Amino acid sequence: MAADASRRSAQIDAPRKLGVVAGGGGLPRRVVDRCLAEGRPVFVFALKGAAEEGLFDDVPHCWVRLGAAGEYLKRAQAEGIQDLCMVGPVKRPSLPAMRPDAAALKILTRIGAKALGDDGLLRAVIAYLESEHGFRVVGVEEILTDLSPEPGLLGRHAPDAAAESDVLRGRAVLKALAAADVGQAVVVQEGLVLGVEAIEGTDALIERCAALKREGPGGVLIKAAKTGQEMRADRPTLGPRTIERARDAGLRGVAVEAGRTLLVDRDRMIEIADAAGLFLLAMPPLDQA
Structure with a gap:
């Protein structure tokens, strides 16, 4: 027994x-x-x-x-x-x-x-x-419990007032698109939506928007989970390659949703962003103000 x-x-x-x-x-x-x-x-x-x-x-x-x-x-x-x-x-x-x-x-x-x-x-x-x-x-x-950042600035560079406005615009667009189950990212430049992620994925969205950018300060990539998204199978994820593509496309920063976005090799992402003069920001979840 x-x-x-x-x-x-x-x-x-x-x-x-x-x-x-x-x-x-x-x-x-x-x-x-x-x-x-x-x-x-x-x-x-x-x-x-x-x-x-x-x-x-x-x-x-x-x-x-x-x-x-x-x-x-x-x-x-x-x-x-x-x-x-x-x-x-x-x-x-x-x-x-x-x-x-x-x-x-x-x-x-x-x-x-x-x-x-x-x-x-x-x-x-x-x-x-x-x-x-x-x-x-x-x-x-x-399983990998250390990949989602807390809210706050992740690198040396901070968004200016215009970039903060673009982040807010991107958040509003993503909220509006959530019910349509379209994508998890948007690129905004001076209030203009240059592109919304669809089936092509985030990296392809950045490349597409590189050809659409206007004169002046570069755009901002905003990435967040859809409202009510099934997070166990499709959690928003970024890595160093995304930051490299943002740099090459002339963007000035990347904002991700804190607590819901996975950052793979975060230290390397910050290193690339810092060297390129890009800001890397973990913003509050979309369901928060």
């Missing part, structure tokens, strides 16, 4: 096995490394066409096609996975390009037209995984 009690105690105390659904970039690897450092069992589902080749060769993993939900679920159950974390950007393909299998079609049929946007689709997928298959979907911030 004592042995049985000991085994039950060990099962209760054992860390829950995490399945990492890996998209692009280096953030999925950081999640894996944190699990390894903490002794948490981990398995990686590397998404074909998104995850970086060779990044997970040293850990248990398999490659899966985005539309192969049945294969993914079967392997997750076989691996004894309890928690799932979706991390890293994935370009959303058209329905024919996705080639959904029977399980994926079941999900798409259930959500229908009410989930046309990315957030609606991800919300429906998470609900399906949790309610029908018993997985617990966790956000990357539950």
Whole structure:
């Protein structure tokens, strides 16, 4: 009886096995490394066409096609996975390009037209995984707890009054767009909206706005979560490359939503911004004044 009690105690105390659904970039690897450092069992589902080749060769993993939900679920159950974390950007393909299998079609049929946007689709997928298959979907911030900044200035340079006005304008635009489930970023210059993020992503938005800038002080990139966004699967994320692109596009600063935006390699981001004379600001959440 004592042995049985000991085994039950060990099962209760054992860390829950995490399945990492890996998209692009280096953030999925950081999640894996944190699990390894903490002794948490981990398995990686590397998404074909998104995850970086060779990044997970040293850990248990398999490659899966985005539309192969049945294969993914079967392997997750076989691996004894309890928690799932979706991390890293994935370009959303058209329905024919996705080639959904029977399980994926079941999900798409259930959500229908009410989930046309990315957030609606991800919300429906998470609900399906949790309610029908018993997985617990966790956000990357539950594993990497040090990536979301507190409100305040992050580098040496501060926005002037005109830039602060552009930040306020950007916040208002993002609030207005939230219900449409469009994007998470906007570029504003002297009160003019140069561009709004859509399916192309933040980096492409910056490049597009570089050709649209007006004379005078450069524009400002404002990035924040959509109101009511499903943060476990699509949390706003920036890294050093975004700051480099903002610099190259002639922007004068970047404002992100504190507590809800992930900054990957924050020290390097600040270093680039400081060297370029850009301000890097963590602004209060959009639902605050």
